[in-house]
Structure formats: C-alpha cells, structure tokens
Amino acid sequence: MSEEFEPNIVGFACNWCSYAGADLAGTSRMKYPPNIRIIRVMCSGRVSPAFILKAFQMGADGVLVTGCHPGDCHYIAGNLKCEKTMGTTRKLIDVLGIGEERLRLEWVSASEGSKFADVVTDFTNRIRGLGPLSGKSQG
Amino acid sequence: MNSEAIVKETRAYHCLECGVCTSSCPVARVNPSFSPRLLVEKALFGFGDEIVRDRDLWSCLVCGRCTSRCPSNVDYLNFIKEMRIEASKLGEKGLFSHDGVMNTIMELQLTNLQQKRTFWIADDLEVADEGECFYFVGCLPYFDLVFGEGGYCDVGLKPTERARNTVRILNKMGIKPVVSNDERCCGHDLLWNGDLEGFRRLAELNLKTIKKSGARKVICLCPEGYVTLKRDYPLYLGEQDLEVVQLYQLLADKLKEGKLNFVENGSNNPVKVTFHDPCSLGRMAEIYEEPREILSAIPGIELVEMERNRADALCCGTSGWVNCSSCSKQIQTERLKEAEATGADILLTACPKCGIHLSCAKYNSDIKIEIKDITDLIVEKMV
Structure with missing residues (x-):
C-alpha cells in the first residue's frame, strides 16, 4: 500500500475548558486533522495512566490530554494532579517501549479554539512523522 | 474444562x-x-x-x-x-484495582515493543548480557513507576531498590547475573485471573529470552515469579532444562558455606523484627526456614514470630490486582496489628507485592510498624 500513514489519536478533553475549546474550534469552522477521537472527561485529573495505556493497547498511535490552564480548574487542582500523573505516565510508557513523545499534555481554555486546532495539527504531524506504533502485532 | x-x-x-x-x-x-x-x-x-x-x-x-x-x-x-x-x-473478569493499570502493563508486554525495563541499574552493580545465571527481576520496574515515590499510587516505597539490593547481594556472592530488557512479566497474574493464552505467550517469550542469554540457572527474588517459573512453566510448556532458585534458598546455602557474612553488632540492644510469610513463598513453595536461617545469622537482630506464622500465615489481602476492597483492607490491618502485637519494630516481608499491599493499608492508618524487605536488611548488614 502506498497510502500515507494516517495516525489514530485519542484525545482526552476536560468538560469545562478543553472540550468547550474543541467545540469552539468546530463552530468557528477552523480546520484541523480528523485523526483525533475526542473523549470527554469531567476533569483532566480523572485521566489515569490506565486510560492512556489502554488507548495505546487498543491501537492509538498518540494520546493528547487537554485540561484547563493551571489556576482555572473547575475542581481547583485537578489539572495539577493531571500534570503530576502525566509525568509518571510518560516514564511508564517510555519503559514499556511506546515512547514518551507519543503522549502530550496541553492546557486549552474554552476561548482557545484556535489553540486547540493548532495543537491537534501539530501533534498529528509529529505522530505521522514517528510512524505507526510498532508492536501492535503480537511478538 | x-x-x-x-x-x-x-x-x-x-x-x-x-x-x-x-x-x-x-x-x-x-x-x-x-x-x-x-x-x-x-x-x-x-x-x-x-x-x-x-x-x-x-x-x-x-x-x-x-x-x-x-x-x-x-x-x-x-x-x-x-x-x-x-x-x-465467557468474558467475565474481576474488578481491577487502579483502573486496571497493572493488567494493561502485563498485556502490553505481550507485544513486540522494546522495553527499557533495566533503567534501575546503578553504577555500582555488575550485570551481564550473557552468562550462567539469569536474574528474573519481574514487575519491580513497573511497581516503581506506579507505587514508588512520585508514582500514580504513591505508597512511599522504592520497589527497584529490591532489585538493586538483589544484584548487590549476588555480586557479593561472586555472581554477575544476566539482566535483560527483553524479560516480560512472568504471567502469574494473567494465569490466576483466567487468561491462559496470555500466560502461555508470556512464558514462551520469557523462556526464549532466558535461553538466548545462555543461562542455565534462574534466580528469582519475587516468590510469585519463582513459583510460576518453577511450577507453572513446566506444567504448561513442558519440562525446561533450567534450574530455578529463590534468592533465600541460594543465600541459606551460601550461609552454610560461610560465604555470606554479616557485620558484628556493637550494641547490646537487638532490633526486634517479625517476618511475614508470603503465601507464594510459604504455602506454595514451602520455603519457610531459609529466610529465618538468614535472619537468625544477622547479629543484633531478634526474630519474634507472629501468632500465625509459616503454613498458618495470613495472606496480605490482595492478589492479582483484582477485587481489592474494604475486606482486603481489613485483612491487611489485621496482619499489621498482629505484627505490632509481637512488639517488633520492623515487619519484614519477602515479597514485593506483600510489601506494597501492607504499606498501602498502613498508609491510611495509625499503625507505626516499619515495613522492610529482607534484602534491605541483608544489604545493610552484609560484609
């Protein structure tokens, strides 16, 4: 097949800021790659390492986690918890051989539709450059 | 069936x-x-x-x-x-704790992703890529990232310190063990959670890695890993030309040969310790006396037994990262209280998982007893 590799990207977006930011990107008709599948969570703090690993196990080539800017969290500090969790998750996926560059954390507020579109475009291009996650086949 | x-x-x-x-x-x-x-x-x-x-x-x-x-x-x-x-x-499964992170880690090791699991090796350790003895590290690197300091479920532990200590002890015995990035989870939890196919594949991959290194002897610290390699691999994949030993068996032999020595104790006040027999080391592998022989050889250590010891020992309350509940916590708290009742200052465990589960229960309680692994104590006192 000579078709260009199209990555599968799973995006976790918090209900209060980032999901609204993604919505704004859509209603403003901004263009961004269709590779991302967004999963809405109540808070980025709810995203556990297990979700990220499960996404990779089920065929994701990249995972993007987005939450409110520090200080803006609807639950006060959920996004800070998320930042801490993503730090160890990054190490975990690196040790597992997935590669830490396949996980990205970004702060996107409800008014930042264009930032959301930019982040998704940039991340998709990066993952496209990295190629498919090897090891989906059983070794 | x-x-x-x-x-x-x-x-x-x-x-x-x-x-x-x-x-x-x-x-x-x-x-x-x-x-x-x-x-x-x-x-x-x-x-x-x-x-x-x-x-x-x-x-x-x-x-x-x-x-x-x-x-x-x-x-x-x-x-x-x-x-x-x-x-x-039929698609039934237990309720995984920690959102199933441990189970997913095990399943991801079924793929051909190149792990970097030997990140814990420190400069003072001597390890090899090929050799006679293979040290089967097991899940310790992953425990470090999930339950270690700064991890997702931080219970104040340093699981990879167990791995480093094991290599330190082996080096002292003149053994330069093989440690490999291609090692997988032993498959114990997949097998006991009903995933026979996953277990078989992990076992095949591990045997391939061990044989490729040229090793004829496998040393395990983790008792679950030991039981799985010793008993279950031959059971499901046929007899293997491998000698599987548990670290404390090896050390008890070295002690008799006079190759394991400890520092003399300067003070007259012995430290009281008690020992928790892990189910897999005790009832499964019937290794009861070896850890006790080692402990009684360390000067300045007084071993006091809990009421339920050896074959009667109480389980640490959770197995295979499933169905951890308030019942598990009750069992763990009961065990910790039993350990405190002996008057011991330190509760020693021989299984990294028991260490995690008991530390987790201790974390949310007012129980004071210190929880340590035997390897920590050996490295502290060995000369």
Whole structure:
C-alpha cells in the first residue's frame, strides 16, 4: 500500500475548558486533522495512566490530554494532579517501549479554539512523522 | 474444562462438607458472602454456570490456606484457577484495582515493543548480557513507576531498590547475573485471573529470552515469579532444562558455606523484627526456614514470630490486582496489628507485592510498624 500513514489519536478533553475549546474550534469552522477521537472527561485529573495505556493497547498511535490552564480548574487542582500523573505516565510508557513523545499534555481554555486546532495539527504531524506504533502485532 | 471435569480434576468430589476451608479462609472471615465450601458444593450439584458468573469467584486470594488444611485433599487452588479460566472464556473478569493499570502493563508486554525495563541499574552493580545465571527481576520496574515515590499510587516505597539490593547481594556472592530488557512479566497474574493464552505467550517469550542469554540457572527474588517459573512453566510448556532458585534458598546455602557474612553488632540492644510469610513463598513453595536461617545469622537482630506464622500465615489481602476492597483492607490491618502485637519494630516481608499491599493499608492508618524487605536488611548488614 502506498497510502500515507494516517495516525489514530485519542484525545482526552476536560468538560469545562478543553472540550468547550474543541467545540469552539468546530463552530468557528477552523480546520484541523480528523485523526483525533475526542473523549470527554469531567476533569483532566480523572485521566489515569490506565486510560492512556489502554488507548495505546487498543491501537492509538498518540494520546493528547487537554485540561484547563493551571489556576482555572473547575475542581481547583485537578489539572495539577493531571500534570503530576502525566509525568509518571510518560516514564511508564517510555519503559514499556511506546515512547514518551507519543503522549502530550496541553492546557486549552474554552476561548482557545484556535489553540486547540493548532495543537491537534501539530501533534498529528509529529505522530505521522514517528510512524505507526510498532508492536501492535503480537511478538 | 467444564465444571464436571474440574470437579474430577481437583478431587472436589471428596469434599466432606466439613467447612475447614471456609473457617480457614481469610476472605470468608470478613466477607460473609464468600464461602469456599459453598463454591465447591455448587460445582458438585451441577451449578457450575452459577460459579463462573459469580463476582465472588474473583474474591479468592489464592492464598492456599484451605488447600493446605483440607482433610480430603481437594485442590481448591486449581479449582479456582480452572473456574476462572472458564469464566474468562465467557468474558467475565474481576474488578481491577487502579483502573486496571497493572493488567494493561502485563498485556502490553505481550507485544513486540522494546522495553527499557533495566533503567534501575546503578553504577555500582555488575550485570551481564550473557552468562550462567539469569536474574528474573519481574514487575519491580513497573511497581516503581506506579507505587514508588512520585508514582500514580504513591505508597512511599522504592520497589527497584529490591532489585538493586538483589544484584548487590549476588555480586557479593561472586555472581554477575544476566539482566535483560527483553524479560516480560512472568504471567502469574494473567494465569490466576483466567487468561491462559496470555500466560502461555508470556512464558514462551520469557523462556526464549532466558535461553538466548545462555543461562542455565534462574534466580528469582519475587516468590510469585519463582513459583510460576518453577511450577507453572513446566506444567504448561513442558519440562525446561533450567534450574530455578529463590534468592533465600541460594543465600541459606551460601550461609552454610560461610560465604555470606554479616557485620558484628556493637550494641547490646537487638532490633526486634517479625517476618511475614508470603503465601507464594510459604504455602506454595514451602520455603519457610531459609529466610529465618538468614535472619537468625544477622547479629543484633531478634526474630519474634507472629501468632500465625509459616503454613498458618495470613495472606496480605490482595492478589492479582483484582477485587481489592474494604475486606482486603481489613485483612491487611489485621496482619499489621498482629505484627505490632509481637512488639517488633520492623515487619519484614519477602515479597514485593506483600510489601506494597501492607504499606498501602498502613498508609491510611495509625499503625507505626516499619515495613522492610529482607534484602534491605541483608544489604545493610552484609560484609
């Protein structure tokens, strides 16, 4: 097949800021790659390492986690918890051989539709450059 | 295997309905809806379908207390294992703790992703890529990232310190062990959670890695890993030309040969310690005396036994990262209180998982006793 590799990207977006930011990107008709599948969570703090690993196990080539800017969290500090969790998750996926560059954390507020579109475009291009996650086949 | 075949295979038809299993069961003491005897009865009366759909099938800790005490020799452990294998064929599974992160880590090791699991190796350690002895590290690097300091479920532990200490001890004994990035999870938890296919594949991959390194001897610190490599690999994949030893067996031999020595104690006040027999080291592998021989050889250490020790030891309350509940916490707290009642300052464990589970229970309580691994103590005192 000579078709260009199209990555599968799973995006976790918090209900209060980032999901609204993604919505704004859509209603403003901004263009961004269709590779991302967004999963809405109540808070980025709810995203556990297990979700990220499960996404990779089920065929994701990249995972993007987005939450409110520090200080803006609807639950006060959920996004800070998320930042801490993503730090160890990054190490975990690196040790597992997935590669830490396949996980990205970004702060996107409800008014930042264009930032959301930019982040998704940039991340998709990066993952496209990295190629498919090897090891989906059983070794 | 259908439930009739499981009854035959595990000699469940010998059941006398005496109830020793249920009265010995640590889960049944705190969770009245769980009863080993009832599960066997159901199988005997042909209600196998009910068992495989029962949520409590996953509450069993496979600690082996019932099996070791059953007067009719019913093989309860294999009864549970086979029932779980049947249940998982129907899509049933236990309730995974920590959102199932440990289970996903195990399953991801079935793929051909190149792990970097040897990140814990420090400069003072001597390890090899090829050689006679293979050190099977097991899940310690992953425990470090999930339960270690700064991890997702931080319980204030340093699991990879166990791995470093093991290599330090082996180096002292003149052994330069093979440590590999291609090692996988041993498959213990997948097997006991009913994923026979996953277990087989992990076992095949591990045997390939071990054989490629040229090793004829495998050293395990983790008792679960030891039991799995020693007992279950030959059982499911045929006899292997490998000698599997547990670290404390090796050290007890070295002690007799005079190759393991400890510093002389300067003070007259011995430190009181008590030892928690892990189910897999005790009832499964029947290694009771070796750790005690090592401990009694360390000057300045006084070993005091808990009321329930050796074959009677209480389980650490969770197994295979499934169905951890308030019942688990009750069992763990009971064990910690039992350890405190001995007057010991330190509770020693020989299994990294017991260490995690007991530390987790201690974390949310006012129990003061320090929890340590035997390897920590050996490295502190060895010369």
